[in-house]
Amino acid sequence: MKLKLFVFFALIFIPVSSACVVEIRSTTFYVNGTQEITRDWFVIDFENTYGYDLFDVRFGELAFVPVIRDGERVRLDPYKNVSPKHFPIAVFATVESFGDRSIVRYVLENSGDSVEVSISIPMFPDFISCDNCVVSNERIVFNRTIARNESVGFNLTLRRDFTIPDGAISFSYAGKIDMSFAANVPVVVEKGRSENWIGVFKVSNILDKKVEGNATAFVEFATGNRTMLFEEEIELEPGENFTKSVEVKSQLVPTFFFRVQLRVEDYCNLTTLPATEIGGRYVIGYATLRGFTHTTSAAVPVMPALPTPEIVTVPTPEIPPSPEMVRETIEAVPEILLPPPKVAKELVVQYVVMMIPAIFGTFFTTLFIPLRSRGIVAIKEHERFLVALYPKFRIFTTPSNPVRGGIVIEPDEELVSRFLGMGIDRKYAELLAVAVKVKKPVIALDASVARVAVAFGILVIMYG
Amino acid sequence: MRVWLIVVMLILCTQTVFGGVLEIEEMKISVFATDKAHLKYEIKLRNTIDKPIVPGISELRLQKVENTKLLFFPIPIGEQRKAVEVENLRAYSGNLNFKASFEHFEDYTTVYYEIWYPIEPYGEKNVIVEFDADLVDHGLIFKSLTIPVGGDVDIKKLDLDINSDWKLCYLEGDVTSVPSNHIAFITAEFSILPFPLLPFRGYVLFWGSLLILIAILALLLVRK
Numbered sequence: 197m198k199l200k201l202f203v204f205f206a207l208i209f210i211p212v213s214s215a216c217v218v219e220i221r222s223t224t225f226y227v228n229g230t231q232e233i234t235r236d237w238f239v240i241d242f243e244n245t246y247g248y249d250l251f252d253v254r255f256g257e258l259a260f261v262p263v264i265r266d267g268e269r270v271r272l273d274p275y276k277n278v279s280p281k282h283f284p285i286a287v288f289a290t291v292e293s294f295g296d297r298s299i300v301r302y303v304l305e306n307s308g309d310s311v312e313v314s315i316s317i318p319m320f321p322d323f324i325s326c327d328n329c330v331v332s333n334e335r336i337v338f339n340r341t342i343a344r345n346e347s348v349g350f351n352l353t354l355r356r357d358f359t360i361p362d363g364a365i366s367f368s369y370a371g372k373i374d375m376s377f378a379a380n381v382p383v384v385v386e387k388g389r390s391e392n393w394i395g396v397f398k399v400s401n402i403l404d405k406k407v408e409g410n411a412t413a414f415v416e417f418a419t420g421n422r423t424m425l426f427e428e429e430i431e432l433e434p435g436e437n438f439t440k441s442v443e444v445k446s447q448l449v450p451t452f453f454f455r456v457q458l459r460v461e462d463y464c465n466l467t468t469l470p471a472t473e474i475g476g477r478y479v480i481g482y483a484t485l486r487g488f489t490h491t492t493s494a495a496v497p498v499m500p501a502l503p504t505p506e507i508v509t510v511p512t513p514e515i516p517p518s519p520e521m522v523r524e525t526i527e528a529v530p531e532i533l534l535p536p537p538k539v540a541k542e543l544v545v546q547y548v549v550m551m552i553p554a555i556f557g558t559f560f561t562t563l564f565i566p567l568r569s570r571g572i573v574a575i576k577e578h579e580r581f582l583v584a585l586y587p588k589f590r591i592f593t594t595p596s597n598p599v600r601g602g603i604v605i606e607p608d609e610e611l612v613s614r615f616l617g618m619g620i621d622r623k624y625a626e627l628l629a630v631a632v633k634v635k636k637p638v639i640a641l642d643a644s645v646a647r648v649a650v651a652f653g654i655l656v657i658m659y660g
Numbered sequence: 661m662r663v664w665l666i667v668v669m670l671i672l673c674t675q676t677v678f679g680g681v682l683e684i685e686e687m688k689i690s691v692f693a694t695d696k697a698h699l700k701y702e703i704k705l706r707n708t709i710d711k712p713i714v715p716g717i718s719e720l721r722l723q724k725v726e727n728t729k730l731l732f733f734p735i736p737i738g739e740q741r742k743a744v745e746v747e748n749l750r751a752y753s754g755n756l757n758f759k760a761s762f763e764h765f766e767d768y769t770t771v772y773y774e775i776w777y778p779i780e781p782y783g784e785k786n787v788i789v790e791f792d793a794d795l796v797d798h799g800l801i802f803k804s805l806t807i808p809v810g811g812d813v814d815i816k817k818l819d820l821d822i823n824s825d826w827k828l829c830y831l832e833g834d835v836t837s838v839p840s841n842h843i844a845f846i847t848a849e850f851s852i853l854p855f856p857l858l859p860f861r862g863y864v865l866f867w868g869s870l871l872i873l874i875a876i877l878a879l880l881l882v883r884k
Contacts, residue, residue, distance in 0.1 A: 218778075220714065220776075220778075237776050239776060239777045239778065271756065271777060272756075272777075273756070273758070273775065273776050273777045275759050275774070275776065471714065473716075474681060475681075475812065476716050476717065476812070477681050477682055477713055477714065477715060477716055478713065478714035478716055478778075479681065479709070479711045479712075479713055480711060480712040480713070480714060480778050481711050481712065482711075606841065
């Protein structure tokens with residue numbers, strides 16, 4: 197997985213700073229048309245190029261900034277995680293096998309705006325050739341602009357049984373997000389007198405944007421009496437003025453007040469990008485395109501890295517389509533019954549003579565010497581069982597859910613991802629990955645975990 | 661100086677290893693120990709690839725190491741490890757504040773700080789995390805603290821500045837860099853007495869000498 201970061205070819209380079217608001221979705225695409233988004237968040241990177249200071253700036257519902265000076269660049273992390281939304285892209289792969297070869301047909305469907313998509317898969321041993329894509333720098337690369345509701349695809353010709361590794365899919369969707377602010381506009385109040393006092397109230401929109409809001413005028417006398425003269429909703433196009441004069445009949449000298457609240461309703465560019473999570477960090481610009489294994493003759497079941505619908509873990513209004521298995525059914529191997537061989541009496545005696553001391557030795561060693569070479573993999577919730585096993589067993593454990601006194605082993609993240617893809621919790625996925633790494637049995641209390649463990653050839657004890 | 665550089669996965673970040681994407685180019689830890697310790701981590705994060713990287717949730721783990729005590733005398737046999745009380749926690753970069761929190765576990769405490777803003781390709785970000793922590797093991801004449809340093813990213817350069825209102829008499833852990841998934845323990849001991857910088861723990865020297873003196877005096881009295 198590590199090398200994937202460094203050997204990107206022809207992926208679309210999307211500078212984060214080109215947008216005002218960036219939405220980032222940590223995503224994994226599966227070849228059955230589903231996608232898993234584990235986190236969806238926003239960041240703001242706004243540079244005030246309006247040519248004047250902005251006040252009370254609102255970026256939709258995301259953030260509020262009191263002042264952004266002319267030319268100032270504001271980078272904000274509003275810690276706004278939202279319910280994950282799916283990208284309007286789906287990737288499907290179907291497999292057809294002919295003789296010693298298989299053809300994998302990848303189809304990309306775009307239900308959103310026109311988008312440039314790039315897929316890059318590292319070269320793998322089962323690859324023979326590709327159609328509608330190129331091979332360069334040890335990567336298979338497909339690059340196309342897909343119009344709304346268009347489907348495009350490419351084909352890979354491979355060996356009959358194959359494993360396609362994880363690839364990367366990059367794209368970006370552009371959008372808009374509401375942004376509003378208040379700005380300084382000149383306000384003039386003139387006081388005159390003929391028979392009555394005259395107040396002239398004037399606002400000029402000197403901005404290059406339409407402004408809207410309300411204007412309120414008051415008159416106040418030395419006695420402290422205050423009277424509202426008018427309150428109006430106003431909209432001013434660039435260069436337009438608002439003028440209103442009001443006459444006031446009074447023997448006292450009035451003071452005129454004019455309060456104007458105008459805002460510019462604008463928008464800023466929103467860029468939505470995929471990201472790939474790697475060990476708690478997020479690489480921005482591409483999502484993982486999960487690979488898969490296809491086998492027609494293997495005797496051992498191969499676990500495809502395809503999701504079951506349950507592992508689309510995030511709350512989403514869309515219902516993911518049911519997974520389309522791209523693996524052919526494994527044919528049953530016919531059972532052949534062989535008669536038990538006859539063993540000569542001399543061999544039996546020799547065997548018994550040899551085995552008696554060995555059995556005694558094993559028995560006493562097990563009884564009196566703690567067999568520290570024996571081990572078991574467990575997590576914190578198994579501690580109550582370990583009392584019986586310790587110290588005869590070495591306890592191996594995971595870093596995230598460790599058993600006190602256990603030997604902590606870092607699980608292989610790729611294997612953990614694979615177990616996660618089979619719909620089991622992360623703690624159990626790490627437990628199994630450690631078991632595979634140290635080649636020791638696990639304690640499993642959960643039937644599904646035990647089943648997965650057994651499928652991977654891991655011994656399970658104390659299940660149930 | 662003895663350096664404890666041990667692979668202790670228990671104290672490491674739970675995040676999985678992915679060296680090379682992000683590294684701590686420089687980390688300066690400033691500690692001022694009074695009744696509590698004020699810790700300030702100045703972290704320079706560096707994106708080492710040609711894609712923007714979001715650091716996400718990062719962790720600092722803390723553990724209070726106390727010597728076993730006989731009555732109120734610390735003895736150099738065994739030690740207790742505990743979670744740490746944290747106060748006045750903040751994480752920031754310039755005038756930008758980051759979300760920061762902490763969580764107590766059975767025998768350690770984790771401080772979290774979250775950065776969801778991308779670091780540009782090959783770019784850097786300076787982050788400061790500071791807080792007060794109940795890390796100091798107080799005695800009559802000596803006080804000490806142990807700071808674990810390490811995580812899931814390489815710390816290329818580590819600077820440590822430990823001070824106190826008492827005099828530094830012992831420092832263990834002369835470490836200048838920490839590889840990913842390793843942890844270095846740095847222990848400092850301070851004394852109210854004007855000891856020079858010692859090659860071993862001051863409390864062992866002081867209380868040990870006192871006990872030997874008492875034993876010799878007792879022996880002399882018995883012989884008379």
